[in-house]
Amino acid sequence: MASEAYPYIIFLSIVAIMIALSPFYLIALVFVLLLAFVVYFFRDPERTIPSGNDIIVAPADGRVTKVAKVNPDQVDSPSLISIFLSPLDVHINRSPIAGRISEVNHIKGRFVPATREDASLINEQNVITIENGGVKIIMKQIAGIIARRCVLWKKAGESVALGERVGLIKFSSRTDLILPTEYNVLVKVGDRLKGGVTIIGRKN
Template sequence: MKLHKEGTVTLILEILVFSLFNYLAYTYASKYITCFTSIVTGFLFIMTLNFFRIPKREFERKEGVVYAPCDGKVVVIEETIEQEYYKDKRIQVSIFMSPLNVHNQLYPISGAVKYTKYHPGKFLVAWHPKASTENERSTVVVENNKITVLFRQIAGALARRIVTYSTVDDKATVADEYGFIKFGSRVDLYFPIGTKINTQLEEKVTAGQSIIATY
């Protein structure tokens, strides 16, 4: 397991701030407060390490398969109007990431990047119905000779930064990394009507391994 590059600054700042807290507690506070400070800061640092971890995994790359772009739990499967790019009816599949999940995102299919756009916005909880259209978010569309898939990183109540590495005309390779959400929250996918969905509500999925749809 390694740590993601997006966590470097956060971890350095935590080390500096937590070291200062522990020094002040050790110097000026009672041993009980010193012990409490050490436990709390140690726990928070371990949680941050866990958040930015990148586990070593083996990925399959089958044809005609859309893989999960992130770890998490499927919370939405429904037909809806996608208003940003397609502007027509699509099948939406949403995956919620808890603070314990790995938070980098992988390409769900291979193809050419046709569209990318970042939107500043609110920080509603990830399961809020308006999170897809009102929260901070970043949209990517990848197209190959069989299907076009839109996937959208969405920040949640704890998230304050979305990172997307994709640019238009990039070559997307399934299971390669395309982004990261710091302390955040959810990824939506939009498929053409008629696409076979191979997941179900409440199912836990793994990025680059779990099959979301086939075409």
């Protein structure tokens, strides 16, 4: 379980106990259910990461909502994959490739629904660039109408392994990935992905 869950667990546990000891003890069930949801939401299951120097793995669990060229008018345009994470998905973000984080930018913005087309342009987000041997991957942690905080556990200059945990987004969100032209996209809209496990791109 992600450590970010502990403040919520402690708070909800204290409230549930206090109410359970009062004449309104039945209301404590509401907080017990909220506590169960928090534990479930912040789960962090172990994953078996595939091996290979020519693959890109999913940076998050969720459903693919968009696969498109970043610049449709250009033949050699990078590809964009958008992944929507519902409140029931695991919200841990993982590194799509092994390499070094060359740049991290936090962009302040709005909190419109993550499924909106323009969410990647106007919402609060972390933009993480990962490089390895000339290959550059851009991953975006995008906040949504419920998700109000993107958490990144790594800093620029740090190395990451393929599928390594790098952060999380709290309570429903979206993760975008921009793949360079030398990679074939292996997923389509509607596919369900498992972070660190599903291979979403392979080098030509």
